Amino acid sequence: MTQGRMGASGAPVVSFENVRKVYGHVKAVDGLTMDLRPGETVAFLGPNGAGKSTSLDMLLDLRKPTSGTIRMFGSDPYHAIKAGRVGAMLQSGGLMPEVTVRELVALVTGFHPRPLPVDQTLKRAGIASFAGQRVDKLSGGQTQRVRFALAIVGECDLIVLDEPTAAMDVETRQAFWANMKAEVAEGRTLLFATHYLEEADQAADRIVVINKGRLLADGTPSQIKARAGAKRISFRLDRIDEPFLLGLPALVNVEIRHDLVQIQSSDSDRTLYALLDAGYRPREIELSSLGLEQAFIAITTEDDNSTEDADSTVHDSTVHDSTVQDSAAQRADGYARNGR
Amino acid sequence: MNSTLALARAEIRRLGRNKRYSIFSVGLPVVLYLVIAPSVKHVHVYGVSYPAYYMIAMASIGAFSGALTGNAQRISQERKDGWVRQLRLTALPANAYVIAKIIASMVITVPSIAIVLLLGRFYGGVHMELWKWLAVGGTIWIGSLTFTALAVALGYRFMPDTVQPMAMFVYFVMSILGGLWFALTGFLAKIGHVLPTYQITRIGTDLISNQSVPATAYLTILAWFAGFVVLAVLAVRGTAETV
Numbered sequence: 219m220t221q222g223r224m225g226a227s228g229a230p231v232v233s234f235e236n237v238r239k240v241y242g243h244v245k246a247v248d249g250l251t252m253d254l255r256p257g258e259t260v261a262f263l264g265p266n267g268a269g270k271s272t273s274l275d276m277l278l279d280l281r282k283p284t285s286g287t288i289r290m291f292g293s294d295p296y297h298a299i300k301a302g303r304v305g306a307m308l309q310s311g312g313l314m315p316e317v318t319v320r321e322l323v324a325l326v327t328g329f330h331p332r333p334l335p336v337d338q339t340l341k342r343a344g345i346a347s348f349a350g351q352r353v354d355k356l357s358g359g360q361t362q363r364v365r366f367a368l369a370i371v372g373e374c375d376l377i378v379l380d381e382p383t384a385a386m387d388v389e390t391r392q393a394f395w396a397n398m399k400a401e402v403a404e405g406r407t408l409l410f411a412t413h414y415l416e417e418a419d420q421a422a423d424r425i426v427v428i429n430k431g432r433l434l435a436d437g438t439p440s441q442i443k444a445r446a447g448a449k450r451i452s453f454r455l456d457r458i459d460e461p462f463l464l465g466l467p468a469l470v471n472v473e474i475r476h477d478l479v480q481i482q483s484s485d486s487d488r489t490l491y492a493l494l495d496a497g498y499r500p501r502e503i504e505l506s507s508l509g510l511e512q513a514f515i516a517i518t519t520e521d522d523n524s525t526e527d528a529d530s531t532v533h534d535s536t537v538h539d540s541t542v543q544d545s546a547a548q549r550a551d552g553y554a555r556n557g558r
Numbered sequence: 559m560n561s562t563l564a565l566a567r568a569e570i571r572r573l574g575r576n577k578r579y580s581i582f583s584v585g586l587p588v589v590l591y592l593v594i595a596p597s598v599k600h601v602h603v604y605g606v607s608y609p610a611y612y613m614i615a616m617a618s619i620g621a622f623s624g625a626l627t628g629n630a631q632r633i634s635q636e637r638k639d640g641w642v643r644q645l646r647l648t649a650l651p652a653n654a655y656v657i658a659k660i661i662a663s664m665v666i667t668v669p670s671i672a673i674v675l676l677l678g679r680f681y682g683g684v685h686m687e688l689w690k691w692l693a694v695g696g697t698i699w700i701g702s703l704t705f706t707a708l709a710v711a712l713g714y715r716f717m718p719d720t721v722q723p724m725a726m727f728v729y730f731v732m733s734i735l736g737g738l739w740f741a742l743t744g745f746l747a748k749i750g751h752v753l754p755t756y757q758i759t760r761i762g763t764d765l766i767s768n769q770s771v772p773a774t775a776y777l778t779i780l781a782w783f784a785g786f787v788v789l790a791v792l793a794v795r796g797t798a799e800t801v
Contacts, residue, residue, distance in 0.1 A: 311644040
């Protein structure tokens, strides 16, 4: 695990200290420790069920940690929330029906100790065009933007968003992040949960990866991608020398099926050059970026093997995690069917 | 407190726009009174004329149905939808949501009681001093708090699908056995004695007929109210984790 932060300085806006949340025998969050520094935009990245929402719920005082401490601006999260220092948008956050969008935004604006003009909020959230509509008559994407508006009705220091673009189409999503960048340009700290690596990559200057309630990686987007083995190289090779392939530089993972080789690499150029330099002439070379799921397999595999070095060699058969192995197997099947 | 009142105002505005609410808590009692009261002008019940009894009963029906079935369903639905969670993320005090619901409920029951009492006076021919009008209306009004408390308890404890039939069941049992749809006699009246609905009606009729109200009437209502408040507090506390 990577711990300790470089870069931004100052007292932490948010700190998780060995936070655990247990439901029965399920560990939703298992010893999470991290700090958020002022002005950072941090993506909380993980697959569904990784513990992102539970962590954010605890941060926002909607759930109590089983053990550990969460502090916000140096005090209990409850006090920071009641002082209006946090603007938050939850996946599970609902809206009051039977009122218009404007009435709802005006109502919630009235609760804020440092309110901003309602018209301005409507414009910033991109909902001015349907402000007169009733809340219960909106589309999913519109509802999501109204939720966002409620998070920015007042001046706040920290914005917390749980999968903010979930119900949005591509266009709306881009508009959303354009607005969001303007919000954080004023020095606010932003923490958002997502399961899209691309979104984390584009919007965040720091990514915290969690899976099964544990922190797996913490770094800049390029660091995370490097650790995840950012590229997949696949090719066919007649005489396969497995020990040699395992020794290739920047290699994260190798899968071999007959003459088909699939490599995850944190530096595809280096891996490929080394292969060619050794005199191999692979056929049907394909290079592709890894999706988040594969990135997770790489990071989880690495984590399970307790390796600190991103360049270390991990063979597919050593994957401990059964679900990860299953999904890897399913993908391999998919490739076989596609005849690639 | 200002923001709690703002939330209460919004709740009142919503209720005012809700057609179902208006039909059940204002429309239904008014129509029933208009239809039934003239046909029973000379019948006496609980020591008063039937139109006088029926005025109290219908005002109670409207007030209690609004307080119980309306609130329980809404609270449950809004918890499920996450509106209650959303409010917890604002600077609103922790109990503002429940307090606003109670305030809104109290405000919205005033017209449903007042309209039926006015009908009783000008259509049903019920006469009494002004203070008695206020006392009769006030008793029903305060009494409806019992059902608001129960609504909070049900709304916080159960999911919307469960709440609606439960609230309807309680409402019908309480209103029928409490003698709100028709005056009770014999065995049914004995059962009715233990219910707040019956006692609220009887305080009203006793006021009209100049009889002294027995202390047990107040104690019965108070006991139910206290019991429902305890259930409501337990329900709200019990769900603090998940909202």
